[in-house]
Amino acid sequence: MDIKRVAYRNLLEWKTSTSRKPLLLRGARQVGKTTLIREFSIEFDNYLELNLEKENDSNLFVSDNITTILNAAFLIKKVTPKKGSVLLFIDEIQESPKAIQMLRYFYEEMPEIYVVAAGSLLEFAMQKVPNFPVGRVEYMYLHPLNFEEFLGAQQNEQAIQALKLIPIPEYAHAVLLDLFHAFTTIGGMPEIVNNYVGNQNIAGLSKTYHQIWQAYKDDIEKYAQNNTYRNIIRHIMETAPLETDRIKFEGFGKSNYRSREVGEAFRALDMARIVRLIYPTTSLEPPLIADLRKRPRLQFLDTGMINNVLAFQGEMLLLSDFSNYYKGKIVQQMVYQELMSIHLETEYKPNFWVREEKDSNSEVDLVYQFEKYIIPIEIKSGKTGTLRSLHQFIGRCNHKYAIRVYAGKLFVENATTPAGKPYLLLNLPYYLSFMIPQYISWFIRNNPTD
Numbered sequence: 001m002d003i004k005r006v007a008y009r010n011l012l013e014w015k016t017s018t019s020r021k022p023l024l025l026r027g028a029r030q031v032g033k034t035t036l037i038r039e040f041s042i043e044f045d046n047y048l049e050l051n052l053e054k055e056n057d058s059n060l061f062v063s064d065n066i067t068t069i070l071n072a073a074f075l076i077k078k079v080t081p082k083k084g085s086v087l088l089f090i091d092e093i094q095e096s097p098k099a100i101q102m103l104r105y106f107y108e109e110m111p112e113i114y115v116v117a118a119g120s121l122l123e124f125a126m127q128k129v130p131n132f133p134v135g136r137v138e139y140m141y142l143h144p145l146n147f148e149e150f151l152g153a154q155q156n157e158q159a160i161q162a163l164k165l166i167p168i169p170e171y172a173h174a175v176l177l178d179l180f181h182a183f184t185t186i187g188g189m190p191e192i193v194n195n196y197v198g199n200q201n202i203a204g205l206s207k208t209y210h211q212i213w214q215a216y217k218d219d220i221e222k223y224a225q226n227n228t229y230r231n232i233i234r235h236i237m238e239t240a241p242l243e244t245d246r247i248k249f250e251g252f253g254k255s256n257y258r259s260r261e262v263g264e265a266f267r268a269l270d271m272a273r274i275v276r277l278i279y280p281t282t283s284l285e286p287p288l289i290a291d292l293r294k295r296p297r298l299q300f301l302d303t304g305m306i307n308n309v310l311a312f313q314g315e316m317l318l319l320s321d322f323s324n325y326y327k328g329k330i331v332q333q334m335v336y337q338e339l340m341s342i343h344l345e346t347e348y349k350p351n352f353w354v355r356e357e358k359d360s361n362s363e364v365d366l367v368y369q370f371e372k373y374i375i376p377i378e379i380k381s382g383k384t385g386t387l388r389s390l391h392q393f394i395g396r397c398n399h400k401y402a403i404r405v406y407a408g409k410l411f412v413e414n415a416t417t418p419a420g421k422p423y424l425l426l427n428l429p430y431y432l433s434f435m436i437p438q439y440i441s442w443f444i445r446n447n448p449t450d
Contacts, residue, residue: 002039003153003190005032007142010344011040014140015114022103022115022133024093027142028273028301029120029219030212032190036142037089037116044114045084048073052095061099066110069102086113093117094125104133121219123271139345144188144302146341146434147180153193163431166442173409173429180431184334185316187304188341202313209308213237220272224265232257232265240275241309244327246295274301278336280354281367284397288369290351297352303334321407323380323430331430332365332379335405338433339368355392362392366405370440377403377436391417400449403440405430412447424449 014023025033041047048070050057056076060069070088074081088106093099099117106115117137119125126132151159159179162172186196189212192205217237224230232255239253249262269275276299279290300306307313312326322331336350353364353376366377376393380386390402400423402415408427415425426443428436 025118044087094119104136362389
């Protein structure tokens with residue numbers, strides 16, 4: 001089954017851009033990069049696909065002449081060139097630092113050729129490329145499917161149309177909530193979603209989850225410096241899903257590993273986009289700056305992978321509200337995942353807000369920068385009177401807007417902090433997480449406070 005990706009629209013814009021450069025498609029393994037470009041190839045008269053994990057394809061880049069490379073590629077792939085547009089797709093380009101270097105020459109010497117390169121562990125390869133073609137390439141980031149794409153895979157156009165109405169109509173709430181619960185349970189890995197749509201049987205997906213998770217383990221270990229770091233990475237991937245709060249590197253997962261060792265292993269996993277380090281901020285107004293000195297949280301590539309590792313999926317099928325399940329971690333993971341999915345052209349990581357003082361600590365689940373505001377967002381089901389940390393933020397910031405993400409219906413309410421500052425609270429159903437920027441805009445435009 002074909003899954004229509006939101007990124008396809010971005011690829012069409014890239015194709016028609018007058019300032020187009022070779023495109024580096026970045027993202028973790030198994031998020032659908034190769035499939036996306038193969039589908040995109042129908043927009044062109046000629047299509048060449050190289051996989052640099054294959055020796056014959058990699059050997060093409062022994063040459064320094066891009067015309068020779070292109071002609072040899074047509075020959076090797078047994079493709080007779082036709083008049084018209086040519087899309088050259090270089091998959092697994094991380095296997096050849098020289099191929100990454102050569103992208104600049106496609107841009108400078110053969111700009112009429114459309115070049116897309118992809119790789120699962122590009123960040124590691126890019127560190128080893130002398131004279132990286134800065135300014136000669138552009139980037140796109142691909143993530144697991146978001147809720148809109150999940151609905152598209154099910155060919156549920158009615159749900160997508162309702163989802164895109166701002167504000168969301170009340171009649172759609174119960175249906176979208178149920179669909180989002182299924183999505184949160186299985187996650188957004190394309191192969192998993194394809195299998196699920198085909199038979200609607202979550203129990204039958206376990207083998208595929210394990211295969212993907214094992215492939216991640218095997219993949220990242222190739223980039224470990226030595227056996228010690230391989231062991232640390234294995235330990236992290238086995239124990240990290242159990243973490244429900246901010247972490248310490250020293251002794252992570254009840255180990256004897258030192259802070260420096262664990263930190264380097266985590267940074268490798270972060271570069272591979274499997275486990276991300278999410279740092280807090282103390283900012284109350286733009287710019288939103290992460291504080292790398294403070295303890296981070298962990299964000300996994302996909303909630304379905306966590307749910308399967310922790311054997312949660314059967315239990316989750318019986319729940320009508322995920323807000324407090326597993327200490328709220330699953331919903332928080334999914335809200336972060338949804339927000340990350342909409343940032344295709346820039347590297348984006350969410351941040352949470354902390355205030356750490358001797359007698360009073362506060363922590364807001366998420367903050368999002370929108371124009372001149374940093375908007376505090378709590379991800380929970382409690383009543384407004386329990387939003388202590390959010391009230392601490394509102395009491396100190398220079399605006400009166402806040403959001404609560406939960407399982408309930410959409411509405412805006414007038415609220416007041418315990419200290420007496422009035423503010424507006426947008427109660428947002430968590431199936432709208434990937435539309436947080438649009439809803440912040442709608443919220444502020446329709447409720448001016450200045």
